[in-house]
Amino acid sequence: AYGGLLTQQAAVVETVGYSARLASIVLGSTAGFAALGCIGTGWVLDRAPLLLCATLINGLLLCGAGALLVATSSKSVLALVAYAACFGLAVGGSDVYFVKLMRDSFPRVAVEYTYSIWYCVELLTLALAPIAAGRIFDLSGSYTRTLELMVVSAAMAGVLSIIAVR
Numbered sequence: 001a002y003g004g005l006l007t008q009q010a011a012v013v014e015t016v017g018y019s020a021r022l023a024s025i026v027l028g029s030t031a032g033f034a035a036l037g038c039i040g041t042g043w044v045l046d047r048a049p050l051l052l053c054a055t056l057i058n059g060l061l062l063c064g065a066g067a068l069l070v071a072t073s074s075k076s077v078l079a080l081v082a083y084a085a086c087f088g089l090a091v092g093g094s095d096v097y098f099v100k101l102m103r104d105s106f107p108r109v110a111v112e113y114t115y116s117i118w119y120c121v122e123l124l125t126l127a128l129a130p131i132a133a134g135r136i137f138d139l140s141g142s143y144t145r146t147l148e149l150m151v152v153s154a155a156m157a158g159v160l161s162i163i164a165v166r
Contacts, residue, residue: 001154002090002091003127003130004130005068006087006126006129008130012147015072018075018080026080029085029088033089036088037060039092042096054097054165056093057090061158062151063082064082064085065154067080068083068147072147101165133150
């Protein structure tokens with residue numbers, strides 16, 4: 001969901017009829033919210049249980065994917081703002097969250113080792129996700145189907161992440 005949304009967001013926004021200018025504003029806003037997500041997630045992790053943070057990060061990812069799906073069918077600028085905020089916060093906070101998850105899950109293994117493995121897997125998925133999202137669009141001819149699958153992927157990731165925390 002993360003990789004597919006990140007690489008397809010400008011195309012999705014333009015395909016449903018928004019201007020290229022608005023698509024670039026959405027993309028830039030996503031990056032700005034990601035910076036806030038990184039700081040905010042660190043703050044939450046210092047004060048709350050990991051399970052709460054897992055729920056927040058995955059909930060934001062799911063809400064972001066859902067908001068972009070809504071924006072494609074309703075042409076709502078408010079839904080685009082919700083997408084940029086939710087998705088950006090999730091993107092920015094996810095790395096901070098995963099480092100804490102690995103430290104807590106594997107206390108006897110060096111963080112550098114687990115982070116290297118996790119980051120290698122993340123980069124692999126980020127390389128494959130845009131291709132998969134593009135292929136789904138090519139087969140269906142619609143970003144609606146693509147976004148629906150990303151929403152499902154985000155929901156599955158949330159469930160798996162919460163299981164991992166427990």
